[in-house]
Amino acid sequence: MDGFQPPGRLVTLTDVAREAGVGESTVSRVLRNHGSYSKRAGERVAEAVARLGYVPNRLAGSLAGPGASAQLAGVIVPSLANVVFPDLLRGLTGALDAAGIRCVIGVSDYDPDREEALAAALLSWRPAALLLTGLEHNPGTVALAKAGGVRVVEMIDTDGAGIDAVVGFSNRAVGAASARHLVARGYRRIAYLGHDLQVDLRAAKRLAGFEAALGEAGLSLQGQEIRSGPSSPGSGRAGLEALLARHPDLDAVYFSNDDMALGGYFACLAAGLSVPGRIALFGFNGLDFAAAMPQPLSTVRTPRLEIGRQAAACLIGEGPKTIDLGFELIEGATA
């Protein structure tokens, strides 16, 4: 309130002890409400803390404490540009907050080497857990995670083997369900429109599941457009225009996600193509806007928040190793 402290020394627990006229251990006990102390001691410490504006130093606390810090969680996501990951974080921070655990985040930009570097950097804070996205990592990342002595949770994808705990859903199953829906609705000349598959491995798994299910129905993809760069409505719009120019006879398009699908819908509106009469659109994610469209988007809603929450639960209690949270196909009106 009255200007900055003389920088260089903040109030320490020892200061509080002196101010309160008690020993350091007593202050520590009071502050953590751990062990027994008298009411009087509690009051005096509380007063001293308030008077001095003491903020505990968890760096020291965690160092002195038993094992690791147990108060930080390291989270690595591939991107923050795609709504999915903020949603994941939202679920995580919400659930972890109650336990007093904070998230330290790293953004890998879909680069496994960056992911590895980030894993090392985050581990150096001795977190209670390391939360990764997807199941595919560098061997070095896996080694770090295993040797780190921390709980490891891999989120979103359950198609494969995890290091420790896994929370998510099957992207292959999503792709397959989407394909079956389109087939059941009578669409036959189906194309895929997505962003870079080398980079987004979960999208690649969905596509694999999609193609497999098409195959079971005796069909195959009639066209494919892979846009470089991140997914976005702009990319979806341009992509659908390109796709239709190349394959004018398509009757349905499966998009890598709702953002792309929204762009596709805009392209149809702009070109005056009726949806789903002339062309059907199918997305992925079940974002907010999908339900608000004049014709609700046909898509698959993924339990993004819930994945975050369950991942948090994995750290706190010893939950089961693998949790498949499933997904929900939303029939919508565009496919």
Added chain:
Amino acid sequence: MDGFQPPGRLVTLTDVAREAGVGESTVSRVLRNHGSYSKRAGERVAEAVARLGYVPNRLAGSLAGPGASAQLAGVIVPSLANVVFPDLLRGLTGALDAAGIRCVIGVSDYDPDREEALAAALLSWRPAALLLTGLEHNPGTVALAKAGGVRVVEMIDTDGAGIDAVVGFSNRAVGAASARHLVARGYRRIAYLGHDLQVDLRAAKRLAGFEAALGEAGLSLQGQEIRSGPSSPGSGRAGLEALLARHPDLDAVYFSNDDMALGGYFACLAAGLSVPGRIALFGFNGLDFAAAMPQPLSTVRTPRLEIGRQAAACLIGEGPKTIDLGFELIEGATA
């Protein structure tokens, strides 16, 4: 690589020193490339580190080091559900990453009391800086921030006095510019459609600027619809329908943001109202989809990533105290 460590003791710097046959200080010097050491010492340490799989403990490092940790930054955002904040984080993490600084995040849910609690929690990690959103905080938060001995950066809003550094733009000016644009285009019967203003103070400032500019033109708001809950396309769609039912003669609507405006656009599409002929729509944020719409949304693009980047720069070098990054009015085709 070969299973989990016997949990309880991770490799320490002392282990590395023993393994490499050098002193602890030498290992420390090599690892941080600080001070001088022989080539041979460097090699032996590097080998030992690799052999043992040593990951430094920054908890200890920061505790022993000079002042604060200087390797963590505490970031408090009101929400992760609104694209704005992930974008902010994206800019931040991107720029901070190069400096080896990690972000510890807290989500306040627009609650000043939670913000205060989070500030204390984050400060207990002795971060290099505390990054807050907006200029309005509890007195307790301000006191903590000032006493914390850290750099404080308040992001997004420049309409008011900051604690330390401020990076953003003027929300009032955005509102005023938006109003002037609508007025210049000839719209006269203008309404506002937004989400909870008590909670989103920046939106309230935009509206204040908007109304002030309307006033200068001799106009005033013809209607207003405030939806409870977070902004979303669904809320925007329902809101516009309610607004038009109440004020059928409106010729333009100013939305609290693009998500709401997208919902409004969908409402118009669904109702067959021509945009902007029958009704003009004006948003805020300049999100990706705005440009991909059949008629590009008229809106204001805010420098969200750049705010994050500049905020990061504020922590690293001693930048100027207040940075106004301005905004860009996008004329679009909906207003």
Added chain:
DNA sequence: GCTGTTTTTGGCAGCGCTGCCAATCCTGTT
């Protein structure tokens, strides 16, 4: 070969806190 640097090195205190343990203070009893 010997002194006067300069570079490289290891030991050790201490960062702020917690855990352990022994000391002290209470109770209620005999």
Added chain:
DNA sequence: AACAGGATTGGCAGCGCTGCCAAAAACAGC
């Protein structure tokens, strides 16, 4: 009033690392 048994308390080592300093080694000049 003296005493057992529990509640409460303070001292101090030590968590893993860095900064400081003095010792040791390497090199320089004569």
